[in-house]
Amino acid sequence: MADLASKHCVGCKGGTLPLKGDQLIGLLKQLGEGWFIEEEQRLEKGFKFKDLKEALDFTNQIGKIAEQEGHHPDIYLSWGKVKVTLYTHKIEGLSESDFIMAAKCDDAFVTKYSKQ
Numbered sequence: 001m002a003d004l005a006s007k008h009c010v011g012c013k014g015g016t017l018p019l020k021g022d023q024l025i026g027l028l029k030q031l032g033e034g035w036f037i038e039e040e041q042r043l044e045k046g047f048k049f050k051d052l053k054e055a056l057d058f059t060n061q062i063g064k065i066a067e068q069e070g071h072h073p074d075i076y077l078s079w080g081k082v083k084v085t086l087y088t089h090k091i092e093g094l095s096e097s098d099f100i101m102a103a104k105c106d107d108a109f110v111t112k113y114s115k116q
Contacts, residue, residue: 004030005106046083058112
């Protein structure tokens with residue numbers, strides 16, 4: 001996870017193909033527990049919190065990271081829960097940047113919330 005989290009997201013160039021098969025599995029193994037790949041097109045994980053305030057705080061942290069990286073996940077916020085969905089719209093699939101952003105989300109969660 002640390003290797004991916006230390007990288008920066010890179011915008012896709014024309015003609016870039018989405019990752020498939022073993023490429024996806026190799027990157028998934030570098031992430032923390034709970035991430036899953038849906039139909040080789042989306043990367044998702046649910047995070048749990050003690051209340052809405054913590055969930056909202058985490059959502060805002062993800063937003064700051066996304067702005068810095070120029071790579072924006074879909075975020076679903078509810079009481080005590082945040083679901084993050086990543087995919088690269090331009091290629092209608094997954095790129096390494098999706099996994100980098102996922103690792104950064106994990107780091108943000110572990111740093112502040114996993115010690116509770």
